[in-house]
Amino acid sequence: MTLSLSAAGLTKIYDGRAVLDGLDFAFQRGKVHAVIGPNGSGKSTLLRLLSLLDPPTRGTVLFLDGEEPAPADISVRRRMAFVFQRPSLFNTTVLKNVEAGLAIRGRPKRERNDVALDALRRVEMEKMADRNGRTLSGGESQRVALARALAVEPEILFLDEPTANLDPHSVRIIGKAIEKLRDGGRTTILLVTHNMFLAQRLADRVVFLFEGRIVEEGEAAAVIERPRDERTWRFLTGELAG
Amino acid sequence: MQEMTSSLVRAFELLLSLDPVLYGIIFLSLQVSGLAVIAAAALGVPAGAGLALVRFPGREAAVSLLNTFMGLPPVVVGLVVYLILSRSGPMGFLGLLYSPTAMVAAQTILAFPIVAALTHAGIASVDPIVKDAIRSLGATTSQAARLVVIEARYAILAAVIAGYGRAAAEVGAVLMVGGNVEGYTRVMTTAIALETSRGDFELALALGIVLLFLSLVVNLALRAVQKRGALVR
Ligand SMILES: Nc1ncnc2c1ncn2[C@@H]1O[C@H](COP(=O)(O)OP(=O)(O)OP(=O)(O)O)[C@@H](O)[C@H]1O
Ligand SMILES: [Mg+2]
Numbered sequence: 001m002t003l004s005l006s007a008a009g010l011t012k013i014y015d016g017r018a019v020l021d022g023l024d025f026a027f028q029r030g031k032v033h034a035v036i037g038p039n040g041s042g043k044s045t046l047l048r049l050l051s052l053l054d055p056p057t058r059g060t061v062l063f064l065d066g067e068e069p070a071p072a073d074i075s076v077r078r079r080m081a082f083v084f085q086r087p088s089l090f091n092t093t094v095l096k097n098v099e100a101g102l103a104i105r106g107r108p109k110r111e112r113n114d115v116a117l118d119a120l121r122r123v124e125m126e127k128m129a130d131r132n133g134r135t136l137s138g139g140e141s142q143r144v145a146l147a148r149a150l151a152v153e154p155e156i157l158f159l160d161e162p163t164a165n166l167d168p169h170s171v172r173i174i175g176k177a178i179e180k181l182r183d184g185g186r187t188t189i190l191l192v193t194h195n196m197f198l199a200q201r202l203a204d205r206v207v208f209l210f211e212g213r214i215v216e217e218g219e220a221a222a223v224i225e226r227p228r229d230e231r232t233w234r235f236l237t238g239e240l241a242g
Numbered sequence: 243m244q245e246m247t248s249s250l251v252r253a254f255e256l257l258l259s260l261d262p263v264l265y266g267i268i269f270l271s272l273q274v275s276g277l278a279v280i281a282a283a284a285l286g287v288p289a290g291a292g293l294a295l296v297r298f299p300g301r302e303a304a305v306s307l308l309n310t311f312m313g314l315p316p317v318v319v320g321l322v323v324y325l326i327l328s329r330s331g332p333m334g335f336l337g338l339l340y341s342p343t344a345m346v347a348a349q350t351i352l353a354f355p356i357v358a359a360l361t362h363a364g365i366a367s368v369d370p371i372v373k374d375a376i377r378s379l380g381a382t383t384s385q386a387a388r389l390v391v392i393e394a395r396y397a398i399l400a401a402v403i404a405g406y407g408r409a410a411a412e413v414g415a416v417l418m419v420g421g422n423v424e425g426y427t428r429v430m431t432t433a434i435a436l437e438t439s440r441g442d443f444e445l446a447l448a449l450g451i452v453l454l455f456l457s458l459v460v461n462l463a464l465r466a467v468q469k470r471g472a473l474v475r
Contacts, residue, residue, distance in 0.1 A: 078380035101379040
């Protein structure tokens with residue numbers, strides 16, 4: 001049974017300000033959730049709390065393994081992966097970058113190599129396996145970062161604007177890789193994006209975050225084409241400031 | 243000017259003739275500074291890494307202290323090591339004063355803060371997003387520490403090379419604790435100081451050339467290492 005993820009009263013306070021304000025939400029197992037919202041609405045903060053990178057000020061992140069609660073520890077962290085908003089590759093070869101999560105899990109060298117090359121093929125980066133990760137372009141770098149996340153076969157995958165600043169070709173490759181993962185149906189995906197076309201194409205659900213609260217949530221096409229909340233509407237038409 | 247030119251010519255003749263006295267001094271210098279930098283690295287890299295990776299009360303103060311000690315005046319180090327090793331000092335019974343071991347000790351003390359402080363700076367300046375990436379891949383605390391150190395490997399190597407540069411160029415401390423005994427504790431810097439004061443420039447110049455050359459090698463290595471560490475798209 002794959003892991004499921006929910007937030008209960010999740011709150012993060014920075015400098016006396018609630019950046020996330022008592023979020024309650026259950027993400028659907030195996031679905032793609034597009035998290036949308038203005039700059040500064042708390043999307044990255046939400047992903048960082050859910051992925052256990054940062055601790056909440058109040059509230060909890062809950063994991064269920066089937067019906068059983070799973071403790072939020074290293075074993076749960078090893079069932080998740082994260083692609084960051086900024087390039088985050090290590091100063092080593094592309095191949096070693098993609099092998100990193102597997103090495104951390106103590107997987108044997110041969111297997112690591114095979115799995116990493118397979119992950120690189122999924123983002124069409126296998127030809128650059130021997131390049132240093134830090135010499136790649138922004139788009140290449142994000143594709144490798146996605147491969148690094150895919151290599152560990154996460155049950156929950158966090159993608160924080162993985163296609164920001166990328167050209168259409170890289171966006172298409174990343175989109176295709178996410179699509180394939182979605183069709184596999186075994187990975188819960190949280191995709192933060194400002195690209196509404198991408199959100200509509202990839203997401204099953206859309207979560208609209210505004211000022212640290214979930215204002216609207218629902219089926220992707222419904223929220224994007226026929227939002228119920230006026231703020232969602234104004235956000236989508238570019239009239240809502242953060 | 244003429245004197246300088248002829249000294250220079252004879253300096254090169256000395257270098258080319260593989261003069262045993264000259265090469266004895268060069269070899270001892272490499273040995274003393276090499277051992278000192280190995281000791282400084284063995285102590286300084288873990289110390290710098292610990293300061294960068296482990297949170298404990300007084301950490302900030304320790305870093306400031308280390309940064310201050312980067313500029314330790316060699317004569318002060320010489321004085322302290324001298325007092326410790328002198329016959330009436332706490333470790334006088336070892337009889338190490340005026341020995342190469344005493345020189346290694348002095349140079350280790352000089353190089354240690356450099357190695358430790360630069361190691362600390364290198365590890366502390368690893369991009370936070372890289373640290374996040376390591377954690378997001380499921381690393382335990384100790385795995386994460388190891389991976390961050392690996393990520394900073396070029397900065398750490400640069401720290402060790404800088405430590406060697408400091409040890410090899412120094413004259414005050416080794417003169418005080420080594421005594422500049424010919425064939426025993428005379429190294430390049432102390433030999434240059436002595437020969438110059440005697441007005442005997444050819445050996446001094448020959449050693450100066452070697453010292454400059456070594457310094458060039460050290461700097462080239464440093465630049466190459468720093469470039470590898472700073473690879474950016
Ligand atoms: N470490 C921090 N310290 C202080 N404030 C922070 C910190 N991290 C985030 N914030 C603040 O929290 C708010 C939400 O930030 P967050 O990065 O989650 O927004 P976002 O929705 O991801 O925005 P964007 O679309 O620009 O990426 C912002 O006002 C930001 O300044
Ligand atoms: Mg963000």
